[in-house]
Amino acid sequence: MKHYKIAVLAGDGIGPEITREALKVLKLIEERNDVSFELMPAAFGACAYFATGDAFPQATIDICDQADAILKGPIGLSHEESKKIPIDKQPERGALLPMRRRYNTYANFRPVSLPKALAHFSPLKAEIIGEGIDLVIVRELVGGLYFGQKESGINEQGLRYVKETLEYDELQIRRIMHQAFKLASKRRKLLHNIHKSNVLKSSVLWNEVMEEVAVEYPDVTVYNMLVDSAATALCLNPTQFDVMVMENMFGDILSDQGGGILGSLGLMPSACIGDDKAYYEPSHGSAPDIAGKNIANPYSMIGSVAMMLENSFDMADEAKNVWAAMQAVFSDGYSTADLSKAGSGVTMISTEQFGDKVVEKLKAMPKVS
Numbered sequence: 001m002k003h004y005k006i007a008v009l010a011g012d013g014i015g016p017e018i019t020r021e022a023l024k025v026l027k028l029i030e031e032r033n034d035v036s037f038e039l040m041p042a043a044f045g046a047c048a049y050f051a052t053g054d055a056f057p058q059a060t061i062d063i064c065d066q067a068d069a070i071l072k073g074p075i076g077l078s079h080e081e082s083k084k085i086p087i088d089k090q091p092e093r094g095a096l097l098p099m100r101r102r103y104n105t106y107a108n109f110r111p112v113s114l115p116k117a118l119a120h121f122s123p124l125k126a127e128i129i130g131e132g133i134d135l136v137i138v139r140e141l142v143g144g145l146y147f148g149q150k151e152s153g154i155n156e157q158g159l160r161y162v163k164e165t166l167e168y169d170e171l172q173i174r175r176i177m178h179q180a181f182k183l184a185s186k187r188r189k190l191l192h193n194i195h196k197s198n199v200l201k202s203s204v205l206w207n208e209v210m211e212e213v214a215v216e217y218p219d220v221t222v223y224n225m226l227v228d229s230a231a232t233a234l235c236l237n238p239t240q241f242d243v244m245v246m247e248n249m250f251g252d253i254l255s256d257q258g259g260g261i262l263g264s265l266g267l268m269p270s271a272c273i274g275d276d277k278a279y280y281e282p283s284h285g286s287a288p289d290i291a292g293k294n295i296a297n298p299y300s301m302i303g304s305v306a307m308m309l310e311n312s313f314d315m316a317d318e319a320k321n322v323w324a325a326m327q328a329v330f331s332d333g334y335s336t337a338d339l340s341k342a343g344s345g346v347t348m349i350s351t352e353q354f355g356d357k358v359v360e361k362l363k364a365m366p367k368v369s
């Protein structure tokens, strides 16, 4: 029997309630496969800061170091609450970015998937959605403006100033390109390379390295698209895309737009992969306004479990079943109050009921081996 250790970081806001549902799914996966999961819960985010003075405390680091994979819930506080924590200790700067840096999780995969069963959530017209949207944003996650040198102070004119650096070396670009091309090879063999080379020198190097890597993947067709134009294209013609690759900041922004065209960031799970360690997390924040109300949809967290099964535990078939189980719950006409308005024709269920229904659907699916 295979045995895996999973660090479980439930996070802040809606994190604990959606994580609870994701763990129900994991438990069932364990029951129906020759696999066991050792869950190692640990504090991470604002909750950890208030308990220990550190958003990514040493005890949590130790647990994550030992884990085969990390399942992480959303973190953070409202804008006002955040101000109660010193800037560098806030959950984003004090926990999330250090985690990405520590495990060098340079490849962030963010599927933007809108099968027919979910189409009613989207603000896009039916003719734009067509047969459904199914693309993956591959975002470089440990370089660029996020991790470049920062400086601030008073300049020669006596004005407050700030400077942040966008830096990439060719190795950082090459490794994310390989990830994107490999994924494209397994899918529709289409890669949209998103850049801003009409202005940024960083994009000129980005594109140069992309062309060098492309030679190794002759069956993948590459389209180059400026990032601003990609933002429009995502709204007007999203089905043209299959795999999109981009640097860190562009990926942060366009992946939220991906959530927008789906109708909610709550439909956006993600995988953050490094050479030695991977962690899985929803792409959204902790939604403090609806925390504890049992109305947040756990899709992004359960989807993150599916991505973990596929990428960290070599269980691609069970991952597919998990996706299908969630879609089946939506197809049956159920939804949660964060995704749907009362009177929109769906039967409203709670976070917990959604998780239970996914488990029921998954139970009914044939076991894989």
Ligand code: IPM
Pocket (backbone or CB within 6 Å): 092, 096, 252, 283
């Ligand atoms: C994301 C989030 C993070 C980011 C924040 C929470 C630091 O927006 O994962 O997209 O900007 O990368």
Ligand code: MG
Pocket (backbone or CB within 6 Å): 252, 253, 256, 283
């Ligand atoms: Mg973001």
